[in-house]
Amino acid sequence: ELKVEQNPLFLSMQEGKNYTIYCNYSTTSDRLYWYRQDPGKSLESLFVLLSNGAVKQEGRLMASLDTKARLSTLHITAAVHDLSATYFCAVVGFSGNTPLVFGKGTRLSVIA
Amino acid sequence: NAGVTQTPKFRVLKTGQSMTLLCAQDMNHEYMYWYRQDPGMGLRLIHYSVGEGTTAKGEVPDGYNVSRLKKQNFLLGLESAAPSQTSVYFCASTIAGGPNEQFFGPGTRLTVL
Numbered sequence: 001e002l003k004v005e006q007n008p009l010f011l012s013m014q015e016g017k018n019y020t021i022y023c024n025y026s027t028t029s030d031r032l033y034w035y036r037q038d039p040g041k042s043l044e045s046l047f048v049l050l051s052n053g054a055v056k057q058e059g060r061l062m063a064s065l066d067t068k069a070r071l072s073t074l075h076i077t078a079a080v081h082d083l084s085a086t087y088f089c090a091v092v093g094f095s096g097n098t099p100l101v102f103g104k105g106t107r108l109s110v111i112a
Numbered sequence: 113n114a115g116v117t118q119t120p121k122f123r124v125l126k127t128g129q130s131m132t133l134l135c136a137q138d139m140n141h142e143y144m145y146w147y148r149q150d151p152g153m154g155l156r157l158i159h160y161s162v163g164e165g166t167t168a169k170g171e172v173p174d175g176y177n178v179s180r181l182k183k184q185n186f187l188l189g190l191e192s193a194a195p196s197q198t199s200v201y202f203c204a205s206t207i208a209g210g211p212n213e214q215f216f217g218p219g220t221r222l223t224v225l
Contacts (some may be wrong), residue, residue: 031212092212099160101210102147102154102156
């Protein structure tokens with residue numbers, strides 16, 4: 001059974017600081033997704049990582065995937081208040097178009 | 113394109129009442145999903161469909177039924193609502209094959225008293 005764990009679950013960071021959110025998963029997969037959710041809103045796709053070593057960047061966020069370690073990271077550079085949200089990673093099982101399994105999410109709060 | 117839409121946006125039910133949530137997508141996606149989101153639990157898959165006329169159970173299917181009579185619509189039914197079904201429900205869709213990126217609807221906030 002595929003399990004996805006994120007840590008930390010809660011993160012309070014100061015503006016301007018850097019931090020990393022970790023996403024570990026339990027079985028082989030070659031696809032990993034990062035989503036953002038603002039309070040009371042739906043999920044917005046941030047990154048789709050499709051191969052070992054994949055790295056994608058958008059603004060102050062950078063995501064990477066290490067399929068051998070079954071680990072993805074979401075790195076935040078010089079945090080700003082607008083990044084405050086809940087971030088989810090999700091993984092597809094190796095058999096392809098099986099449903100996503102989500103982590104429990106990391107609630108990020110960026111404070112001045 | 114409207115993307116993925118959900119009806120209704122909010123609903124309050126009494127225990128034992130029934131209702132149907134409608135999900136519609138205009139992207140010609142083959143796969144559709146229903147999730148529930150509860151505080152601290154992330155998203156949990158209820159049921160999903162890989163094509164018109166086919167459905168399958170997810171992680172938490174009990175108390176729910178689904179139907180996919182048309183490719184663009186995926187219905188989630190609660191036959192006899194219970195307080196434990198108070199949640200936010202999200203529908204999502206994706207194309208078959210490809211990167212499997214899921215696109216989410218705006219959600220339905222359901223309260224069962």
